[in-house]
Amino acid sequence: MFLFSRKKIASKVYAISAAVCVIFLAIMMSFIFLHQKNEAIKLTNEVRAKLLNIFDENENIADAITTKYTTSLQHGGCDIPALEQESDEWHWLKSNNADDDRGSLFLNKQPDLAERCLVSSALFVRQNIAQSDLSTKEGFRYIISMRQKMFYFFSSIKSDAFSIEDSKMFNELPFYIPTMPDYYKRKLTHTLTQKGTVATPIYHDLITRTNAYSVVSFIYDLNSSTVPVAYLLYDHNLEELHGLAKSLARQNKWVKITLYETDSPKKLCIFGCDIRLPLQANVESGLSSQFKVITHINIFGSIYHSVMFKLLIPITLLLFMLVVKLASRYLTSVARHTLIDHLTGLYSRNIEAELKPATLERRFFALVDCNKFKSVNDRYGHAVGDKVLQMVADVIKQTIRKEDIAIRYGGDEFLIIIKTEQKSDALLVMERIAEEIARRSIGVNDDVITSTISYGVSRFNRDLKTSILLADKEMYKMKKRQAQ
Numbered sequence: 001m002f003l004f005s006r007k008k009i010a011s012k013v014y015a016i017s018a019a020v021c022v023i024f025l026a027i028m029m030s031f032i033f034l035h036q037k038n039e040a041i042k043l044t045n046e047v048r049a050k051l052l053n054i055f056d057e058n059e060n061i062a063d064a065i066t067t068k069y070t071t072s073l074q075h076g077g078c079d080i081p082a083l084e085q086e087s088d089e090w091h092w093l094k095s096n097n098a099d100d101d102r103g104s105l106f107l108n109k110q111p112d113l114a115e116r117c118l119v120s121s122a123l124f125v126r127q128n129i130a131q132s133d134l135s136t137k138e139g140f141r142y143i144i145s146m147r148q149k150m151f152y153f154f155s156s157i158k159s160d161a162f163s164i165e166d167s168k169m170f171n172e173l174p175f176y177i178p179t180m181p182d183y184y185k186r187k188l189t190h191t192l193t194q195k196g197t198v199a200t201p202i203y204h205d206l207i208t209r210t211n212a213y214s215v216v217s218f219i220y221d222l223n224s225s226t227v228p229v230a231y232l233l234y235d236h237n238l239e240e241l242h243g244l245a246k247s248l249a250r251q252n253k254w255v256k257i258t259l260y261e262t263d264s265p266k267k268l269c270i271f272g273c274d275i276r277l278p279l280q281a282n283v284e285s286g287l288s289s290q291f292k293v294i295t296h297i298n299i300f301g302s303i304y305h306s307v308m309f310k311l312l313i314p315i316t317l318l319l320f321m322l323v324v325k326l327a328s329r330y331l332t333s334v335a336r337h338t339l340i341d342h343l344t345g346l347y348s349r350n351i352e353a354e355l356k357p358a359t360l361e362r363r364f365f366a367l368v369d370c371n372k373f374k375s376v377n378d379r380y381g382h383a384v385g386d387k388v389l390q391m392v393a394d395v396i397k398q399t400i401r402k403e404d405i406a407i408r409y410g411g412d413e414f415l416i417i418i419k420t421e422q423k424s425d426a427l428l429v430m431e432r433i434a435e436e437i438a439r440r441s442i443g444v445n446d447d448v449i450t451s452t453i454s455y456g457v458s459r460f461n462r463d464l465k466t467s468i469l470l471a472d473k474e475m476y477k478m479k480k481r482q483a484q
Helices: 006-075 113-130 183-187 238-249 299-304 307-339 349-354 373-380 382-399 423-439 464-483
Strands: 084-086 089-092 104-107 141-145 150-153 211-220 228-237 255-261 267-271 280-286 291-298 363-370 405-410 413-419 441-444 447-450 453-459
Touching: 006 113, 006 141, 006 211, 006 228, 006 238, 006 255, 006 280, 006 291, 006 299, 006 307, 113 141, 113 150, 113 228, 183 211, 211 267, 228 238, 238 267, 291 299, 307 349, 349 405, 363 382, 363 423, 363 464, 373 382, 373 447, 382 405, 382 413, 382 423, 382 441, 413 423, 423 453, 453 464
Parallel strands: none
Antiparallel strands: 084 089, 089 104, 104 150, 141 150, 141 228, 211 228, 255 267, 255 291, 280 291, 363 413, 363 453, 405 413, 441 447
């Protein structure tokens, strides 16, 4: 029976197990977060790629209109449907015939040949877009002419929802579209920042009544100039952006995607706008010289919503139980190594630190000394002396009970702490030990070695040291009697 404090070992075991599990959880949660962050990076790249694809398609449509417009001006005959006049504005709206949907056109005066060719080219390309595989054929796209106040919307809108005079974009066009890039410089580069203006700043859209920004491509008359004659815009309003991101973001309830202007505090929340981010990490991806897409990651939310995290809880519990078992074995082994005398298998004197006065009440102390042990060592050597000590220890272990404590106190001395109410019972135990030791012998070559012991017994008195001193005095009284 080990006497060392099991409470101390238990507290150490649970502390070690908890520390291991905390470290394990921290490492695994870091791995989970890195995995989720990679998912967020993929998501950011998907959103960015989708937005860039929209820009590329708008560029292709602008190129198609440019080509058609340039050739139409060369050949003339740019007929367009008749316009309706209302006050100082000419327009057409959606035809009563659903198959004759032309979009919506608004002008502040009758169009000249250039405007008619521009509109007819847009109509031609628009019809072909409807039969194409472009992903943006349902998007809100329109043309602003630079030569006069003209808007042509690819989609049909009500006249009371829009007026040229109310258009802040047109009235402040240089603010929204400040540059007029050269055609060839724009075409002979893949770098977005080298293509000139690619989008407007964020603005409040009068038609959708929400914040928006527009991708800008340019229409040219290649007969006379490489400077744009009109703008082709594709509107990214909040509803459209939310739908775009939602189709990509899936079930990522821990992700918030925001479009930021690089040179102003303006922003558009694309996805996850209601997500709270008490502790967040950001993944940023440049979209153009004007915009960047930032994916905000709710760190705890990303971990919590991971399938791996749901598996991590039972795994951690299993790990805790395993570490408890292993740590308990290890610490018990360490305690055994520290407190057990390896020659005799009894407790060593290190056990004294574990012997508390409260546990020693109603016990008797017996101090044992092997008689003439030095002469055995001198004559036969320490190896034989060790055998004598092992024999004495075996007798003690076989004689005492589980609740008694046997200690190799030093050299050839042993301390036995016997739990009993009567000194006579303790003396009886010691008599049996002494008789058994005397009966045993050890053969060395042709010699037979027998051993005897002297012992003294005293009741526990105040503390360990006092009790051992009293037992020591009793032992020397026995030695004197044996010497007479």
